[in-house]
Amino acid sequence: KAGVTQTPRYLIKTRGQQVTLSCSPISGHRSVSWYQQTPGQGLQFLFEYFSETQRNKGNFPGRFSGRQFSNSRSEMNVSTLELGDSALYLCASSRTDSTEAFFGQGTRLTVV
């Protein structure tokens, strides 16, 4: 069974640009969550999607947004990038009847 797939693995963007990250969950998993990992703040919850609906949102500015498609694949978008958005962005998927979250390898975003 394939794991959670995040693309791209690495990304370099310029301040002010926007970026879209993609996450393909494990087949059959309907919940997808996103986390930002930085050395200073650690792992912080961004948002969770379930059946194409945002079910929960963390404390991030509106520049951070996401969506989920009918096949459970998810994208997150960051507009007007700032240097502080440089981070490892992790996606996790979960089955409806399970408490376990399976994480992808992440997308490392560098903003210059």
Added chain:
Amino acid sequence: AQSVTQLDSQVPVFEEAPVELRCNYSSSVSVYLFWYVQYPNQGLQLLLKYLSGSTLVESINGFEAEFNKSQTSFHLRKPSVHISDTAEYFCAVSDSGAGSYQLTFGKGTKLSVIP
């Protein structure tokens, strides 16, 4: 709101020695507890979890953690570490009644096993 405190940011330990990574949490509701491990340039892997029942939970690679409700702790232990255990370990909680999968993580503990 929930919070997780991992008391040690770095723990060096000699190979074959025992180790304990400490985790305390704060929550006004009932929680599930997790330990995740992260190897360099990798995502997170679930090590073990406490949902209910026996307060001592074990992983397949020799780690164990004990849920202590009165002390709101979930410390991770291993009686004898290997070089391959060198990684960063994260303690996390989620609201057991929320119906969502939001995890609140501690800041992590870097375990360095010295040959």
